Amino acid sequence: MRITKTLAACLLPLALMATPAIATAAPNLPLLNSILTQERAWAGLQTRTVMVDGINAAYSEGGPANGPKVLLIHGFSGSRDNWNRVAHQLTRKYHVYALDLPGHGDTAAPDTFDFQLANQMEFTRKFVTTLGIEKNLHVAGHSMGGAIAALYAAMYFLEVRSLLLVDSAGVYANNGKSLMSDPKQLTNLLVRKPGDLKVLLTKYAMYDPPLIPEEVLEAQEKVQMDHIKWHEKLMATLLEQMKWYTPDTFQLAVRSIEAPTLVVWGDKDAIIDVAAADELKKNLKRSESLILPNIGHTPILEADQIVSAAYLKFLEKAEATPNPFAPKP
Template structure:
């Protein structure tokens, strides 16, 4: 099953670690040496999240958490080159009702790994499971994933169906027969999206969003610096993606996806230029227990930033149906 599901990695996007809920203020706009970590920590606090640390094997996990373990647990998984902070805006609406866990995946955000770490989807999924076990929140968990995080969520659910209560997929990675974007047809093009130099962030932001939310230029500058610093690991993951694109097919993806029968909800932006919206219906046809996809009009690849209120609202409605 792991080998089959490795193909889920093929159509993930390069995502934006920065979030945009911080309200514009003169203090931010006038800052010449803004501390982006302090800004993000304030946003996490606004969302009801605390930063936690957990060492599991050779990984030093950093994650956000809210609520107590007596509430139903949700694990939110970000995408390639993203971070836990991608989910802050959605988490704001979930934390009053759920025990929310949002990890920085290995080689992302603040989570630390060895230099020779295996960054494949199967290994990331296995390490996520070990993390959940060490934190004692692996039982009866709701799993949600965005883009590459959707690939990990799918594989996690396929491997641990008895302990997964539901699955949310937001513009999820996969290998689709209905692929009609350049990045699905030729994964080599993803090499052009790695943020390696000044100016790359703006190109990526315009590609990933249909209605880009406002971000003060100082925050964008600092975010670009962080992504440039992480570009080596991002490039390693893209290299694996390209290599696997030569091995796996939509048929192997379909076989693996059809094994999943937990309640599933699919959300997609109809203007997604990375993973086209037709993939949502294809996923619906493969999953045994998926509701009709919720399609967001005028939204690109980043619904969790572009339409966070609608994503939260629809997800809460779906969660309330679960026993």
Template sequence: MKGLHLTAQRILQLAGLCLACTTSISSLAAQTTQPTSTFTTPYILQDYLSQERKAAGLVSKSIQVGNVKWTYNEGGSRSSPSILLIHGLAGNRDNWNRVAHYLTPYYHVIIPDLPTNGDTQVPSDFDISVPNVTEQLRQFVIKIDVEDKLNIAGHSLGGSIATLYASQFPFDTQSLFLINSAGIYKKANTIYSKDPYFLKNLIVSKPGDLDEVSHQLMQQPPNVPFKLKQAQEKVLIAQSPQTQKMIEQIITLNRIYTPDSFARLAGNVEAPTLILWGKQDKIINVEAANELKSLLKRAEAPVILNNVGHMPIIEADQEVANHYLPFLAKSQKFINPLTDKLIPLN
């Protein structure tokens, strides 16, 4: 059953990854959410997710913060340093379960569903611009009392949110981990990063689309039992109208923002940073990794995983953890230069 659980989790994680790619820090401004769907996730997926969380040492929780009812996974001891794991656009908290399995024995792990994603509930007129989502995320971590010396990790668009958080709250950010992180890069040369119109090709809108999309997202997509794949396609198809509208916003707004505005944001990050990329990423090409390093003050040389695409947290979860754990251990000894006057700032 363990192998079946793994493949089920991997296919479920494709739910939000169609858009977790080239979106910039500001490219979702002024969007509003769509009415809550009446679609219910098939029980077979719910059951496997529950088992995956348990195997990873995670439990599902919820908490009301302002007008947002957050749903999140939590695991590990609260006496250990805290890690906030951020999923990509239209993804969900369970995208991180396989990586979290390696983290919970040593760290306190928090993985929220971002507003309008997964089971987190927001008003119909909620502003899902990245700056507002980041501010709401800040209120969430304060409410659950993990904001101090927080280690933050983000995948794809979640990397942009993590970067913005670290830039806005440098006193409280202990470390930053960016995986195939979205942004506006000068060296981005895939069709998706050059022209967001092509993101429409990643929408799962009819049966059979999921196979094609998964081959764009991953170098070696896993074999998935037919019933699980069929159930997941139903979820994605139900989400496709909202996905279409979000892409139309991205197409419009990505004409406004530039690599220079993204560079200024990244340049404000004070935290030590680890960058990891799949070499065969077809969504954001691997050359963006070194460009991102050049923008950050304290970034280590990027880790490049061969035979991995846009989805290292699915394709190479153990490798991701193997690189992240030593970086985390080293980062806990780091004294934030903004709080220690003896350490010169760059």
């Protein structure tokens, strides 16, 4: 086990998973809320809500009012807080928005919500247009959020300035020995009972996780269990969707992305094999990649400083390169 910089031992496991506001009473919930509030403030973010298609969507926002806009999308069973460490670096120059997708974090999902990726992308689009931030938007996604971000960039190429994909979900030809080699194993990512969160963190999500205080782990696990009805429905939807697509059809979609793209991957990813990064890079029109040694599925938590530095450098280049597809002023 390693213990990283200040706040890491307590804040890292919290940022990995969903936030607790819509959970029922959980042990040490006040501690959990306090830590998350401190972390968002440290990242330069404030909590906000907005009605999107009848759903009260929670999001974090911060950074210079006139700064370039960046949208951060979390992965399966995650939350906007996944991005707090990266946002800490971004909010000095960029205006950052980090969304809780339906059924995650502080955004409840109605029973009728369709968790197909296309629908999650359209929900994200409505969030963006409701806030009026669609023009010249930089879009970033981790894991499932990467698939949503990629689909968004392909659909709205006139407006997307750049794309960041971190250990992005997709249909890949080479899945190595990761969970994606047998999609049914992805149900191992669900937190249904006590003990499941520790297994998720130590076996799948991170290569070398930090020491996690038991009271914090216990509270966060209760939150995850309170979200299980949404996570199970989402997982079932994702598994069904994976039957519809092949690596060829997925690559065709990737080739339609016009925005310059940075692909970041942990070389010890146990969920989506690092070989996927090379597949993406071969099919993206304008891309560069960063492979991180001894990092698992969550580089935005395990190697946040390295990811942030690479992303800031990439954003600077993207800002200096006009979008050739954007309408002329």
